[in-house]
Amino acid sequence: MKPMRKLTIVAALICSMITWAQQTPALAQKGAFTIMNATAHIGDGSVIENSIIVVEEGKITTIADATTVKMQPKGRVINAEGQHVYPGIIAMNATLGLVEVDAVKASDDEREIGTYNPHVRSVIAYNAESRVVESMRPNGVLMAQIVPRGGRISGKSSVVQLDAWNWEDASLLTDEGVHINWPSSFRRTGSWYNPGPIEPSKDYEKQVRELTDFVNNAKAYNATESKTGLNLKYAALNDAINGKQTVYFHVDGEKGIRDVLNFINKNGIQRPVLVGAREADKVAKTLVAMKVPVLAGRTHSLPSAEDEDFDLPYKFPKMLADKGVLVALENSGDMERHQTRNFPFLAGTVAGYGMDMEEALKLITLNPAKILGIDDKYGSLEEGKMATLFISKGNALEMMGNVLTHAFIDGREISLDSHQTELYERYMEKYGLEVKR
Structure with a gap:
């Protein structure tokens, strides 16, 4: 087999392995973050229309109505106004x-x-x-x-x-x-x-x-x-x-x-x-x-x-x-x-x-x-529980509304990319259409 052909095969195999690889799991949470102004669906049947959620060391330390609780956000601030927060x-x-x-x-x-x-x-x-x-x-x-x-x-x-x-x-x-x-x-x-x-x-x-x-x-x-x-x-x-x-x-x-x-x-x-x-x-x-x-x-x-x-x-x-x-x-x-x-x-x-x-x-x-x-x-968004939750642009129980912008597992912000999202972006680009994420 010619050296150039061998090199081509090796390169193809490496590309194939990269293509099939899953995203690297997220690192442990470093520093606090705060989700502001979202509608929080607690998971126990209740809703907070304008919420403040503080997450520290992987746990929810504060979840309250932002209009009645006067407190400063901690760490990174995610402004989720007009969006919805759900338990995982x-x-x-x-x-x-x-x-x-x-x-x-x-x-x-x-x-x-x-x-x-x-x-x-x-x-x-x-x-x-x-x-x-x-x-x-x-x-x-x-x-x-x-x-x-x-x-x-x-x-x-x-x-x-x-x-x-x-x-x-x-x-x-x-x-x-x-x-x-x-x-x-x-x-x-x-x-x-x-x-x-x-x-x-x-x-x-x-x-x-x-x-x-x-x-x-x-x-x-x-x-x-x-x-x-x-x-x-x-x-x-x-x-x-x-x-x-x-x-x-x-x-x-x-x-x-x-x-x-x-x-x-x-x-x-x-x-x-x-x-x-x-x-x-x-x-x-x-x-x-x-x-x-x-x-x-x-x-x-x-x-x-x-x-x-x-x-x-x-x-x-x-x-x-x-x-x-x-x-x-x-x-x-x-x-x-x-x-x-x-x-x-x-x-x-x-x-x-x-x-x-x-x-x-x-x-x-x-x-x-x-x-x-x-x-x-x-199972629910409550103080003391693990911050396994996600933010959606609309109602997550409806197909049109289920558009995630952020997701966290035990406070770690995880990737929302997948093989399907890669294909979506690839073919939207092919036809010159705007990618909406």
């Missing part, structure tokens, strides 16, 4: 960083082989340099619950912030919950192009019994002081059984939900959460009495039955919230990783179908933080 959005039940390209097997690490995998830890497979993860931040999605998929027990989820060098730096809450995929009590016959009727699943009772036996065996194993050998799978369920970890039940349908609630009672599950939970509104009183939160399934979806209202997915979270259930949103399904950037608009859709806009904001900020147990640090 938390994407629940996401697989960000576990798969980069579905068709490339080497980049797919969202599930493990086998049926019962409570010992699997999603966080160690999390790719902090994922370009998909990077594309969440321009829409205000700054944190995520990373969840494994597959099997009857998928494994353990963790909470990460979306601007980090590696999974250790990204982790906010490690191994916070175990995920159980409850058996389906019904199955759809036919094919995708010619669906048949829905009928009861013949294996449902058998599958429930197998899951029950596995949990009972794990309880017996962990209660035994003199163990003959190490069983990683049984040992991994110990914290969930003892109430130190949350147990997430991925379940749909009234019968399945009632059976899950019965399972929770019989096995003394102290921190249960339902995920998806279609038809949970039919057992809302029981959910409230048992204090079981719900991660409502994807808002941007079609009704699952012919006799359901066309707008049921849009109003389902409000139906639960109105009955007193603690509700947050999740977005699992087709193209779920890339669709995670739509979390603010899922809440916006719920607001468009009857819920107050500030209550809808809670579905993706404070309520997820409460379910995860991190509401003492995240």
Whole structure:
């Protein structure tokens, strides 16, 4: 090979590596900064129309009405007049960083082989340099619950912030919950192009019994002081059984939900959460009495039955919230990783179908933080909490208004660039159009 040709190939490879590289994570906050004159959406349902927010050492030290509190700004001043400040959005039940390209097997690490995998830890497979993860931040999605998929027990989820060098730096809450995929009590016959009727699943009772036996065996194993050998799978369920970890039940349908609630009672599950939970509104009183939160399934979806209202997915979270259930949103399904950037608009859709806009904001900020147990640090704009927030030119829950100018994770100002913004600028320049950021 000629030297010049070798040099050209090396240069091309270097350019390719640079093109694929993620932005360098932001440095720790140095010095205070103050956000002035913005409309602050606190995240707990309240709003401060003309606010002053002071951030020092990564935390909010002051948030108040600028018209009534007389104080001088500290450090750098960001004049956000006419703009809006929101707490960072938390994407629940996401697989960000576990798969980069579905068709490339080497980049797919969202599930493990086998049926019962409570010992699997999603966080160690999390790719902090994922370009998909990077594309969440321009829409205000700054944190995520990373969840494994597959099997009857998928494994353990963790909470990460979306601007980090590696999974250790990204982790906010490690191994916070175990995920159980409850058996389906019904199955759809036919094919995708010619669906048949829905009928009861013949294996449902058998599958429930197998899951029950596995949990009972794990309880017996962990209660035994003199163990003959190490069983990683049984040992991994110990914290969930003892109430130190949350147990997430991925379940749909009234019968399945009632059976899950019965399972929770019989096995003394102290921190249960339902995920998806279609038809949970039919057992809302029981959910409230048992204090079981719900991660409502994807808002941007079609009704699952012919006799359901066309707008049921849009109003389902409000139906639960109105009955007193603690509700947050999740977005699992087709193209779920890339669709995670739509979390603010899922809440916006719920607001468009009857819920107050500030209550809808809670579905993706404070309520997820409460379910995860991190509401003492995240989920709302309050003094003493971490400064994980963003500034938007308009209503962040609406597509036209969600235009971010600044974003911060623990007080660090992060990049809002991504592969999509680079392409946008490239082609706007190509056609001689003004770049609007």
